[in-house]
Amino acid sequence: FSSEKYGVKRKSFGVLQPRDIDYFKSILGEDRVVTDESDVLPFNIDWIKNCRGQSKVVLKPKTTEEVSKILSYCNGKRLAVCPQGGNTGLVGGSVPVFDEIVLNFNLMNKIISLDEISGALVCESGCVLENLDDYVRERNLIMPLDLGAKGSCHIGGNVSTNAGGLRLLRYGNLHGSVLGLEAVKADGTVLDCLRTLKKDNTGYHLKHLFIGSEGTLGVVTKVAIHCPALPKAVSLGFFGVENFENILNLYKRAKTSLGEILSAFEMADNGSVSSTVKNLKLSNPISDYPFYVLVETHGSDETHDSEKLSRFLSEGMESGVIVDGTVTSEPAKMKTIWNIRESIAGAGLVEGYSFKYDVSIPLRNYYDLVELLRDRLKDHQAKVYGYGHVGDGNIHINVIVPEYTKNMYSMLEPYIFEEVAKLKGSISAEHGVGFRKPQFIHYSKDESALQLMKDLKKSMDPNGILNPYKVLPD
Template sequence: FQASRAASLLPQLLLRRRPASAGAFALLARPASSASGGLPPLTTEIHPGIKRGAFSQLTDADVSAFEAIVGGDHVIKDADEVLSYNIDWLRICRGQGQLVLRPKTTEEVSAIVRHCNKRRLAVVPQGGNTGLVGGSVPLFDEIVISTSRMNSLLSIDPVSGVLVAEAGCVLEQLDREAASQGLMMPLDLGAKGSCQIGGNLATNAGGLRLLRYGSLRGTTLGLEAVLPTGQVLDCLTTLRKDNTGYDIKQLLIGSEGTLGIITKAAILCPARPKSVQLAFLGLDSFQAVLDTYRLARRSLGEILSAFEFIDSESMRAVKQNLGLSCPLGEHSFYVLAETSGSNETHDREKLDGFIESVMSMDGCATDGTVAQDAGQFAHLWSLRERIVESLLVDGYEYKYDVSLPLADIYRLVEHMRTRLDGRVIRTAGYGHLGDGNLHLNFTTPKFDAKVLELIEPHVFDWVRDRRGSVSAEHGLGLKKSQYIRHSKADFAVRVMAEVKRLLDPNGIMNPYKSIWIIWPLM
């Protein structure tokens, strides 16, 4: 083990792992979709079975009505400008939207949606557009409602830890504001420099800290949202305890914009840790990864904030395609184990004890290092956070986000590697081991329909047969909507359909996504 002790890192630097300007998720910095660098194919060409719903066509009168609501400068009609809103970050979905609206207030969103519902015009809510399942871009000619101008931080209470913000606030910026009050956002993503809190909530994003701080369902105290009829749902409480009636906000969290547009949120922020340590380990089997995780839970207990694994193929991608350096030699697997606490001496002793145990245990880690300063901390995390970016350099990426029992997680990667042998550039697996979340990825020089046929529905069937979830944290979006019954019972799905029908009687809100497969086409 490389001799070192984890240094105490400045809290305001610790959790800002990469500046937004260099972020892999910046919209204009996305890698090309293919070796030729051209536009991705229209989504309707890849999914020809999806037919346009019986929605109205946009007219000049509609555009004039929208200009009266948000102002002409915030109605985007130019085809070149609209194009970026039509393409997802992975560059595997391209819609045919013709209009983007950029409201500033909840009242403007309400007026827009009320008009669209009356006219039966389909809409797509869009935040930072960093989603990975095609849920935030149009399929046909839906109107995009961007929340990017709704970016005000409304309040932070340093005593209760409650932050209230508009939906368009970028996650990293909120984290900086929270830091000024000794707090932190409970969510951390590789896309934090671009993603918006409204989109995070709409997809119930999980991220890297769920192991320690839980999901957004637990840390969100209140929401304000505009429903598909244009009505404003005000559940923006900042109370930690409110046991009156149904918890309606939970319907909006994870609904992927199909039940309404989140406009404001109240988030409970934990205290910012005073001491954060990061160990990076090399291991030679997935069983060793599991054994190391079990030991980490036992040794690090309440200060364990993240436990991520990376396989050798993922590591090769970030080294070969992005030129990043790995401080350890070649291993089958790598682990990032992060601790967050309030007492540096206590945390160091616990981490040292864990490292001593894991290095002395047969079949566990064989190599490792500990971050010594903020620069090393950021670099080690970049090896994990930039994997998606590195895989896109290969050409076309088929990306899957599933939950499985821990014993089955890497078996799926090995199974698919054998199944696709010789047909893909690489099969790579990594993810959040602490919550059973696998990110499974395949790459080819360009989109290959035959490769897709070998992957789908086989991957989803494999996950279903082991009682896993076809979507761990990215949602269903467009790509997985037809597989909802792989993870949910029929009656549960019917209940979802009834909720959708109640709140969105005209079906205008983000059609063709999430539960559209169970929604009767109009």
């Protein structure tokens, strides 16, 4: 259990009683109150199987009114609640720590409206990102975010974590694309900020309180989000590069040569790609290189865009910055290449236990931490891989070991966060703080900012029932 593994003490919340279950059944019906131990188990374990809670019940509301009734009741009884979307979070925020009630949004999955002219999509928070993307693509739009977990993660989870992903470089982050939202406060009050306007400066922008607050300030029930136009032409380049310096050089060139059509600039080191290809039996379209770069363009003219990307490749090869590469506009080939990149996050789980880090570091020092860690762990059985969203200064580091040990944990933490702080980076670029990082948040937030976070929490959730043990340090 997470509580034993990380030495956390249960706070003095109420303990679930049979009469509470009866109440939940009276509003949701028998089927949507899950209490069977084996049925509850998957909702207690996170995606990387690092955190495990001890919840006894999963509630599956279908409407905002049901969510409101549940929270109002739980607040009155001081019963703690863990909001859960697709449970793909990587920092243990989506699963309970002790016996918190799991409030799962799987059944709040209706699309409410789409304005095809403005691109404003309104939907419930439990809609799976990929389903939304399929829906809007049929109407010549795309979702403004894309991530490897798209087949399971919910839009409500994305908003609550302020998920970044593969195309943030082009379409910006959710603080820009989310037009409005509906949320339920801890006491059951429904907050209607579900506007679809691009501009609305009528006082405080309250939606931002819920974007990235990981279910600690309220529960997101509906989202209005701006969907950009479906690009008529998409091209993808996959390049082999000799050293990290050349990746930076290439990124600078990409910004000027590809300009407005650049939609993604991703990197992965040899270990990330070769282990993914090997573990998942994929095939790498180019040979073995120390680093790989994936460059994608979204534009409106296929001939023009792929010519631009091919020219980028040949100029890169002439100058020696790119050693080898391939450019394609064929959907099947692009999917194969993206699949390698998107599978890196999970491929290490095949080999053993994966310690995962997601940090922002100024680009000059982007890869330094991987090298520092390799050196630090050279006498241990550990593989250190680095990959990520270069365009956003965000690197993911996987440390793969045969199994989790306390010794390895103490070799890594807080060392990694200290190094990130020295470089003036962020200890969590896009995955959030969750359960795993509150004790390290001070490396990236100063005391006054932390105090304001605590004040907001106190004001919005005075009994602290929403996602306790997460985000805020004690």
